[in-house]
Amino acid sequence: MVNTEAYKNLKEELDQKGVTLVAVSKIKPVSDIQKLYDLGQRDFGENYVQELVEKQPQLPSDMRWHFIGHLQSNKVKYIAPFVHLIHGVDSQKLLKEINKQAVKLDRVIPVLLQVYIAREESKFGLDAAELEALLTAEETAGFRNIRIEGLMGMASFTSNTDAVRAEFNTLKGLAERWASHITENIQLKTLSFGMSGDYTIAIEEGSNMVRIGSLLFGARN
Numbered sequence: 001m002v003n004t005e006a007y008k009n010l011k012e013e014l015d016q017k018g019v020t021l022v023a024v025s026k027i028k029p030v031s032d033i034q035k036l037y038d039l040g041q042r043d044f045g046e047n048y049v050q051e052l053v054e055k056q057p058q059l060p061s062d063m064r065w066h067f068i069g070h071l072q073s074n075k076v077k078y079i080a081p082f083v084h085l086i087h088g089v090d091s092q093k094l095l096k097e098i099n100k101q102a103v104k105l106d107r108v109i110p111v112l113l114q115v116y117i118a119r120e121e122s123k124f125g126l127d128a129a130e131l132e133a134l135l136t137a138e139e140t141a142g143f144r145n146i147r148i149e150g151l152m153g154m155a156s157f158t159s160n161t162d163a164v165r166a167e168f169n170t171l172k173g174l175a176e177r178w179a180s181h182i183t184e185n186i187q188l189k190t191l192s193f194g195m196s197g198d199y200t201i202a203i204e205e206g207s208n209m210v211r212i213g214s215l216l217f218g219a220r221n
Contacts, residue, residue, distance in 0.1 A: 150190030
């Protein structure tokens, strides 16, 4: 069930602040996604390659599909033809594969680098040193068919808002540190962090892209 009222209020709030709303539609039916599309939503986030590949042909072609899950290198080829933005890039190996598939398709695929900011073992991402190594690597500079558009991260799952704010602040600090490191294929303009439970703190801490699911679609089973 789509919460139409919540969507309209949230969209208005985010538009005023210049923040992109990615509606997280994983395990939600095509009919619900179409309803949000009909209300004007264009950016949708999916976590699973197979699910995204099944949904994409059933929905309007001007949707902007964001892959927000953990992407395995051998699955890149399935989403490369149409994906709008890949959020969770956390290795040089994955970056290389995305570039390789983009070359075949003669397109440039935008990506975000995932930074590990949470105090939990289950989250993926690069630490500060790994981020530096990837951004400054000669090999990265040679990838002509990807564009590193920014950074993304996920805060710890906790009710401690101070801890969440500190984690977001860490990510913002890294983004600011590398903001001037602009090359042909590195332009760190997007900061993607914040979900249904913590997006207000995220925006206060500098996020300009939030990934919202349960507020729009209701809780997942």
